[in-house]
Amino acid sequence: MDISLSGHMQDGSHRLTQRVYYEDTDFSGFVYHARYLHFFERGRTDYIRLLGVSQGQLHAQTDPADAVAFVVRRMEIDFRSPARMDDVLTIVTTPAEVRGARMLLSQAITRDDQVLAAAEVTVAVINGFGRARRLPDALMQRFLGAGEAREPEGEAN
Amino acid sequence: MDISLSGHMQDGSHRLTQRVYYEDTDFSGFVYHARYLHFFERGRTDYIRLLGVSQGQLHAQTDPADAVAFVVRRMEIDFRSPARMDDVLTIVTTPAEVRGARMLLSQAITRDDQVLAAAEVTVAVINGFGRARRLPDALMQRFLGAGEAREPEGEAN
Amino acid sequence: MDISLSGHMQDGSHRLTQRVYYEDTDFSGFVYHARYLHFFERGRTDYIRLLGVSQGQLHAQTDPADAVAFVVRRMEIDFRSPARMDDVLTIVTTPAEVRGARMLLSQAITRDDQVLAAAEVTVAVINGFGRARRLPDALMQRFLGAGEAREPEGEAN
Amino acid sequence: MDISLSGHMQDGSHRLTQRVYYEDTDFSGFVYHARYLHFFERGRTDYIRLLGVSQGQLHAQTDPADAVAFVVRRMEIDFRSPARMDDVLTIVTTPAEVRGARMLLSQAITRDDQVLAAAEVTVAVINGFGRARRLPDALMQRFLGAGEAREPEGEAN
Numbered sequence: 001m002d003i004s005l006s007g008h009m010q011d012g013s014h015r016l017t018q019r020v021y022y023e024d025t026d027f028s029g030f031v032y033h034a035r036y037l038h039f040f041e042r043g044r045t046d047y048i049r050l051l052g053v054s055q056g057q058l059h060a061q062t063d064p065a066d067a068v069a070f071v072v073r074r075m076e077i078d079f080r081s082p083a084r085m086d087d088v089l090t091i092v093t094t095p096a097e098v099r100g101a102r103m104l105l106s107q108a109i110t111r112d113d114q115v116l117a118a119a120e121v122t123v124a125v126i127n128g129f130g131r132a133r134r135l136p137d138a139l140m141q142r143f144l145g146a147g148e149a150r151e152p153e154g155e156a157n
Numbered sequence: 158m159d160i161s162l163s164g165h166m167q168d169g170s171h172r173l174t175q176r177v178y179y180e181d182t183d184f185s186g187f188v189y190h191a192r193y194l195h196f197f198e199r200g201r202t203d204y205i206r207l208l209g210v211s212q213g214q215l216h217a218q219t220d221p222a223d224a225v226a227f228v229v230r231r232m233e234i235d236f237r238s239p240a241r242m243d244d245v246l247t248i249v250t251t252p253a254e255v256r257g258a259r260m261l262l263s264q265a266i267t268r269d270d271q272v273l274a275a276a277e278v279t280v281a282v283i284n285g286f287g288r289a290r291r292l293p294d295a296l297m298q299r300f301l302g303a304g305e306a307r308e309p310e311g312e313a314n
Numbered sequence: 315m316d317i318s319l320s321g322h323m324q325d326g327s328h329r330l331t332q333r334v335y336y337e338d339t340d341f342s343g344f345v346y347h348a349r350y351l352h353f354f355e356r357g358r359t360d361y362i363r364l365l366g367v368s369q370g371q372l373h374a375q376t377d378p379a380d381a382v383a384f385v386v387r388r389m390e391i392d393f394r395s396p397a398r399m400d401d402v403l404t405i406v407t408t409p410a411e412v413r414g415a416r417m418l419l420s421q422a423i424t425r426d427d428q429v430l431a432a433a434e435v436t437v438a439v440i441n442g443f444g445r446a447r448r449l450p451d452a453l454m455q456r457f458l459g460a461g462e463a464r465e466p467e468g469e470a471n
Numbered sequence: 472m473d474i475s476l477s478g479h480m481q482d483g484s485h486r487l488t489q490r491v492y493y494e495d496t497d498f499s500g501f502v503y504h505a506r507y508l509h510f511f512e513r514g515r516t517d518y519i520r521l522l523g524v525s526q527g528q529l530h531a532q533t534d535p536a537d538a539v540a541f542v543v544r545r546m547e548i549d550f551r552s553p554a555r556m557d558d559v560l561t562i563v564t565t566p567a568e569v570r571g572a573r574m575l576l577s578q579a580i581t582r583d584d585q586v587l588a589a590a591e592v593t594v595a596v597i598n599g600f601g602r603a604r605r606l607p608d609a610l611m612q613r614f615l616g617a618g619e620a621r622e623p624e625g626e627a628n
Contacts, residue, residue, distance in 0.1 A: 001319045005333060005402065019319060021359055023352045023503060027213075027496035027556050033229045034198070034494065037191035038337045045335055049400075056184075056400040072190045076233045085370040085498050086363075088319065162472045162490060162559065176476060178516055180346060180509045184339035184399050191337065195494045202492055206557075213557040242341050243520075243527040245476065341527075347543045348508035355505070370498075386504045390547045 001088070006046040014047035014093040020083055030082035036117045037075070040107045043091030044070070044121070051142040064128025068136065070103075074122040081116045083109070089116070098143045101125045101132035158245070163203040171204035171250040177240055187239035193274045194232070197264045200248030201227070201278070208299040221285025225293065227260075231279040238273045240266070246273070255300045258282045258289035315402070320360040328361035328407040334397055344396035350431045351389070354421045357405030358384070358435070365456040378442025382450065384417075388436040395430045397423070403430070412457045415439045415446035472559070477517040485518035485564040491554055501553035507588045508546070511578045514562030515541070515592070522613040535599025539607065541574075545593040552587045554580070560587070569614045572596045572603040 007016030018039055026032040048054075048070070061067035083089060089109050096104040102124055109117040127133040135143070164173030175196055183189040205211075205227070218224040240246060246266050253261040259281055266274045284290040292300070321330030332353055340346040362368075362384070375381040397403060403423050410418040416438055423431045441447040449457070478487030489510055497503040519525075519541070532538035554560060560580050567575040573595055580588045598604040606614070 002316050003319050005315045005317050005331060017319060019356075019360075021352070021356050022497045022499075023355065023505065025498035026493045027498070027500050028226065028228075028493075029498050032494060033232075034191045034194035037194060038335070041191070041337065042333075042335050046333075054400045056398065069185065071185075071239075072236055074233075074235050075190075076231075078231050079229055082228075086368045158476045159473050160476050162474050162488060174476060176513075176517075178509070178513050179340045179342075180348065180512065182341035183336045184341070184343050185336075186341045189337060195492070198494065199490075199492050203490075211557045213555065241527065243525045342540065342542075347546075348505045348512070351505035351508060383499065385499075385553075386550055388547075388549050389504075390545075392545050393543055396542075 006049050007043070007091075009050060012094065014043060014050060016043045016046050016091045016093075018042060018089050018091060020085055020087040020089060022085065024083075025085050030084060031087075033079055036077065036079065036083075036109055036119075039089060039091050039109055040075075040093075040119055040121065041072075043093040043107060044105065044123070047093045051139065053139060061128065067128030068133070068139070069126050069128070071124045071126055072121060073102075073124045075119055077117060077119045079117050081114065083111060083116050087111055095143050096120075098135065098140060100134050103135070103143070163206050164200070164248075166207060169251065171200060171207060173200045173203050173248045173250075175199060175246050175248060177242055177244040177246060179242065181240075182242050187241060188244075190236055193234065193236065193240075193266055193276075196246060196248050196266055197232075197250075197276055197278065198229075200250040200264060201262065201280070204250045208296065210296060218285065224285030225290070225296070226283050226285070228281045228283055229278060230259075230281045232276055234274060234276045236274050238271065240268060240273050244268055252300050253277075255292060255297060257291050260292070260300070320363050321357070321405075323364060326408065328357060328364060330357045330360050330405045330407075332356060332403050332405060334399055334401040334403060336399065338397075339399050344398060345401075347393055350391065350393065350397075350423055350433075353403060353405050353423055354389075354407075354433055354435065355386075357407040357421060358419065358437070361407045365453065367453060375442065381442030382447070382453070383440050383442070385438045385440055386435060387416075387438045389433055391431060391433045393431050395428065397425060397430050401425050409457050410434075412449065412454060414448050417449070417457070477520050478514070478562075480521060483565065485514060485521060487514045487517050487562045487564075489513060489560050489562060491556055491558040491560060493556065495554075496556050501555060502558075504550055507548065507550065507554075507580055507590075510560060510562050510580055511546075511564075511590055511592065512543075514564040514578060515576065515594070518564045522610065524610060532599065538599030539604070539610070540597050540599070542595045542597055543592060544573075544595045546590055548588060548590045550588050552585065554582060554587050558582050566614050567591075569606065569611055571605050574606070574614070 003017040007014055020031055024031045024035045058068045089111055092108045094106045096106050105121045107119045107121055108115050125133055125135050160174040164171055177188060181188045181192045215225045246268055249265045251263045253263050262278045264276045264278055265272050282290055282292050317331040321328055338345045338349045372382045403425055406422045408420045410420050419435045421433045421435060422429050439447055439449050474488040478485055491502060495502045495506045529539045560582055563579045565577045567577050576592045578590045578592055579586050596604055596606050
């Protein structure tokens with residue numbers, strides 16, 4: 001099964017394929033509940049990567065005032081049905097709203113089109129001093145028109 | 158600094174002291190957001206332990222119909238302020254409501270009485286077949302009168 | 315960048331491509347050392363998957379005497395150079411020796427052909443009772459002739 | 472059961488008590504092998520803390536040339552017997568040798584005096600530029616006479 005390492009955009013949503021490994025499970029036999037947040041975060045990171053920015057680059061700005069970091073402020077998560085070892089999951093990330101220094105995203109973890117977990121995520125945009133900042137205009141444009149996502153510049157991933 | 162390994166009850170809430178280690182942090186310099194769910198889960202597990210039951214024992218019932226397992230169904234989490242390497246955190250777990258096969262818990266992670274993260278957690282009670290089941294009466298009594306929590310029987314922890 | 319979800323065989327070694335995410339890093343700015351063991355384990359799991367078996371299926375045998383599980387007994391790990399957020403890593407797994415109830419594997423985590431971490435791993439083969447058992451002949455044949463690895467039966471991953 | 476949050480020194484070794492939680496286990500029913508490295512790391516961090524230094528403080532030196540960080544270069548780990556959910560473990564850390572920019576430590580994870588996992592760990596001492604540096608004399612003295620370990624200054628943990 002071939003996949004795109006950083007996922008792809010489809011109908012305005014980002015879709016990322018991930019495997020469940022040993023590390024994700026606990027002794028109940030299912031995926032440990034906090035691991036779904038890892039999958040959600042991988043989805044958000046690769047969604048932002050496809051919009052043209054890598055988190056590592058954003059953090060590494062030399063002037064902290066210019067740096068852009070994303071911090072999760074709030075999550076509402078419904079754990080509907082458990083995932084298991086070896087499952088192939090799709091993490092679906094859909095931008096719901098972008099306002100100044102705040103983004104709302106809807107996320108789902110699915111297996112064969114069944115939603116196993118769903119989350120509403122509020123992400124704050126901060127600079128290198130930890131203060132709220134507006135999303136740079138170029139980045140905001142890409143969020144609003146997420147359908148036209150593109151590969152990060154100067155990177156072949 | 159001496160602590161009780163499984164925490165202690167105080168004013169109807171369970172309080173557990175935990176240290177932040179390398180494993181809890183990420184390259185932003187703060188605690189990785191999903192790790193707060195680990196701290197919350199440690200708090201719930203030790204709270205239930207002080208009520209007289211260990212999760213391991215509950216799972217190990219020979220008749221699956223008698224087994225009692227707790228599964229997180231929903232979490233609303235506010236990430237207010239970041240924790241850092243070496244921080245000493247207190248996880249505060251307060252039972253909010255117990256109804257048949259469902260428990261609501263309020264949890265907070267604090268540092269020097271500042272709330273860093275707060276969560277409303279809905280936990281389902283299931284048996285070994287994965288079906289909803291009532292909490293055993295003895296266990297329900299202890300939840301409702303959590304102030305009188307006691308050490309697990311036959312265990313010196 | 316398109317990859318094969320379960321990796322692929324090349325010159326007798328299994329190669330799996332994985333991304334470094336937030337969860338893998340710690341506050342030093344680099345990948346947390348224990349996370350390399352996660353990457354190594356993903357490599358071993360997908361290598362065995364390409365040999366025709368999934369760990370989940372092996373565990374789920376109805377007769378515990380027939381079950382086959384792999385348990386890590388010993389690891390020697392050299393951490394040579396740190397990985398960072400956003401890195402694309404290749405986990406290379408090479409079977410070194412199979413003897414009765416014991417397998418030796420050489421593993422490396424590479425980035426652009428630079429070895430970041432290398433490990434010699436001893437894996438024991440046990441049954442569902444936790445006792446040492448020989449690798450089933452069919453599986454042993456595949457290990458010894460790993461070049462001819464094939465997709466797991468009845469699975470499209 | 473009361474414990475010291477940061478462990479204590481006994482006969483030249485540091486001993487830290489830790490509980491096994493859900494997060495530490497995998498679907499095999501036992502502790503996930505990479506988690507032992509987390510326990511080992513907690514032991515090393517608290518051992519160094521009792522010698523008078525916190526990792527967070529060491530990293531936070533304003534002049535990178537003065538910073539002291541510890542990086543794991545090599546581990547040989549024997550996984551002897553599995554730990555389970557709810558287990559109470561003791562992590563035993565014994566300094567074996569300190570030479571310039573390199574420390575060797577012997578570590579064990581025990582349950583009721585049974586060794587479940589043992590590790591020989593080589594730790595490099597580096598500065599904030601990532602270059603090898605000698606351990607500061609004061610710190611080296613404490614390692615060599617580890618029996619007289621003391622609480623970190625200005626901290627009540």
